[in-house]
Amino acid sequence: MHPFTYAISVDFEATCWVNQPAQQFRLSEIIEFPAILVNLKTGMVEAEFHKYVMPVEKPQLSEYCTSLTGIQQKTVEAGVPLQTALNSFIEWLKKELSARNLVLPKMSMTNPQGNCFFVTWTNWDFGICLAKECARKNIRKPTCFNQWIDAKAIYQKWYKYRPFSFNNALEHVRLTFQGRAHSGIDDAKNLGSLICKMFRDGAPFSITMDLTPHKELNENRGF
Ligand SMILES: [Mg+2]
Numbered sequence: 697m698h699p700f701t702y703a704i705s706v707d708f709e710a711t712c713w714v715n716q717p718a719q720q721f722r723l724s725e726i727i728e729f730p731a732i733l734v735n736l737k738t739g740m741v742e743a744e745f746h747k748y749v750m751p752v753e754k755p756q757l758s759e760y761c762t763s764l765t766g767i768q769q770k771t772v773e774a775g776v777p778l779q780t781a782l783n784s785f786i787e788w789l790k791k792e793l794s795a796r797n798l799v800l801p802k803m804s805m806t807n808p809q810g811n812c813f814f815v816t817w818t819n820w821d822f823g824i825c826l827a828k829e830c831a832r833k834n835i836r837k838p839t840c841f842n843q844w845i846d847a848k849a850i851y852q853k854w855y856k857y858r859p860f861s862f863n864n865a866l867e868h869v870r871l872t873f874q875g876r877a878h879s880g881i882d883d884a885k886n887l888g889s890l891i892c893k894m895f896r897d898g899a900p901f902s903i904t905m906d907l908t909p910h911k912e913l914n915e916n917r918g919f
Pocket of ligand 1: 707708709878879880883
């Protein structure tokens with residue numbers, strides 16, 4: 697049995713263009729930063745974080761990006777810098793975790809396994825997009841983003857099915873996408889629904905990606 701009772705679903709939207717290189721080689725900047733705290737047992741969304749982020753390396757969104765994500769130029773121009781978004785997110789995270797006695801993996805000496813985890817669809821959000829952007833901008837990536845569950849990895853093993861898209865993954869387990877695809881906040885909510893469905897179906901949850909060296913806790917045990 698796994699120890700998890702809550703999940704935090706995150707789905708970034710980032711700058712993109714037509715005919716661009718493969719995901720790991722792109723110079724993407726985050727433009728939408730949503731997070732959803734879901735109670736795995738009740739399936740309820742208990743808290744929501746949502747910020748639009750202003751791109752600075754390539755401030756002008758492509759038409760492709762706007763039509764894919766629905767995010768308008770004026771929305772990102774009114775957005776906050778990535779560092780500000782990260783600071784507000786950590787503040788939000790600490791408040792929501794402590795209100796429920798939740799602990800993320802490797803963030804506490806007394807409970808290194810934790811009882812709450814970050815979930816994304818593939819490893820792109822934290823492993824590529826956020827990691828590369830923080831490195832380029834010389835921003836310290838908060839240590840709490842070093843461990844997460846890639847829902848797709850668990851999904852494929854548990855349902856013995858390789859979805860060709862996120863939408864297809866939902867349909868295969870009889871869920872319907874709610875809202876607008878590639879709107880980060882809607883993607884995060886739908887991923888939250890999927891992880892709750894996987895929880896109800898008894899899928900075994902364990903951290904699928906850990907960027908902190910073997911057995912070590914995150915250094916400062918803060919965030
Ligand atoms: Mg998305």
